[in-house]
Amino acid sequence: MKTPALPMIERVLFTEEQVRDRIREVAAEISEHYKDSTLKLVGVLKGSVFFLTALARELTIPIKVDFLAISSFSNHSGSSGVVRIAKDLDEAIEGEDVILVEDIVDTGFTARYLLQNLAGRGPNSIALCTMLDRKSKRIVPLRIDYRCFEIPDRFVIGCGLDYQQLYRNLNFLAVLKPDRH
Ligand code: PRP
Numbered sequence: 001m002k003t004p005a006l007p008m009i010e011r012v013l014f015t016e017e018q019v020r021d022r023i024r025e026v027a028a029e030i031s032e033h034y035k036d037s038t039l040k041l042v043g044v045l046k047g048s049v050f051f052l053t054a055l056a057r058e059l060t061i062p063i064k065v066d067f068l069a070i071s072s073f074s075n076h077s078g079s080s081g082v083v084r085i086a087k088d089l090d091e092a093i094e095g096e097d098v099i100l101v102e103d104i105v106d107t108g109f110t111a112r113y114l115l116q117n118l119a120g121r122g123p124n125s126i127a128l129c130t131m132l133d134r135k136s137k138r139i140v141p142l143r144i145d146y147r148c149f150e151i152p153d154r155f156v157i158g159c160g161l162d163y164q165q166l167y168r169n170l171n172f173l174a175v176l177k178p179d180r181h
Contacts, residue, residue: 006174008157008163008167008176008177008180009157009174009175009176009177010154010174010175010176010177010178011174011175012172012173012174013149013151013156013172013173013174013175014149014172014173015172016171016172018172019054019148019159019171019172019173020054022148022149023051023054023055023058023131023148024058026055026129026146026147026148027055027058027059027060028058028060029146030055030059030061030099030129030146031059031060031061034061034097035061037061037097037124038061038062038063038064038096038097039059039061039062039063039064039097039098039099040063040064040065040066040093040096040097040098040099041055041056041063041064041065041066041098041099041101042065042066042067042068042089042093042098042099042100042101042114042118043065043066043067043068043101044067044068044069044070044100044101044102044103044110044114045067045068045069045087046069046160046162046168047102047103047104047160047161047162047168048101048102048103048131048160049067049160050103050159050160050168050169051101051102051103051131051148051159051160052065052101054159055101055129064096066089066090066091066093067087067089067090068085068087068088068089068114069085069086069087070083070084070085070086070110070113070114071083071084071086072084072109072110081107081109081139081140082109083109083110083113083114085117092121093118093121093122093123094121094122094123095122095123095124096123096124097123097124097125098118098123098124098125098126098127099126099127099128099129099145099146100114100115100118100126100127100128100129101129101130102128102129102130102131103130103131103132103159103160103161104130104131104132104133104134104151104156104161105128105130105132105133105134105138105142105144106134106137106138107137107138107139107140108138108139108140108141108142109139109140111128111130111142112140112142115128115142127145127146128142128143128144128145128146129144129145129146129147130144130146130147130148131147131148131149131159131160132147132148132149132150132151132156132161132173133147133149133150133151134150134151134152134153134156135150136152136153137153149173151173154175154176155175155176155178155181156173156174156175156176157170157173157174157175157176158170158171158172158173158174159171159172159173161173163176163180163181
């Protein structure tokens with residue numbers, strides 16, 4: 001399908017087809033790795049919902065899903081690294097195989113905090129899967145178990161990523177024009 005030309009877009013990073021194909025590849029890896037277990041995907045509201053749904057549809061194993069929401073606090077130099085759970089999971093994860101699903105990992109503060117927090121609840125295993133890795137922004141070292149794409153240090157929208165809560169529903173990934181943010 002042709003990607004529409006939209007006035008706020010500088011360039012398309014990954015087309016709908018490229019995103020779908022890559023998610024399918026990662027889903028195949030996950031399905032193989034967890035073929036003997038019932039996996040729980042934990043999504044972080046709101047951005048990861050779109051990726052989590054696309055990923056879940058490509059998995060060939062039984063899964064459960066749950067969601068949490070976080071608040072993160074910024075200071076004058078950007079992210080302060082202070083993360084708080086604003087909405088917790090609905091159910092316990094003790095004894096379960098869990099994958100934390102993120103749309104993007106930047107500094108790594110959010111994922112590190114959540115992985116530590118979830119690990120403290122006694123899951124059988126915990127892994128991290130992110131659609132996007134903006135490695136150049138990383139402050140805390142982090143092991144990413146599953147990643148679809150590494151992206152440059154640009155403002156990216158689509159597939160769950162927003163600008164002022166807009167554009168999450170674009171089914172491709174694009175760089176927002178600098179004069180639009
Ligand atoms: C994004 C993303 C991660 C976090 C990553 O969420 O979904 O949770 O930022 O950043 P970090 O690696 O620097 O901690 P965002 O705060 O944009 O909220 P949203 O998902 O509701 O858009």
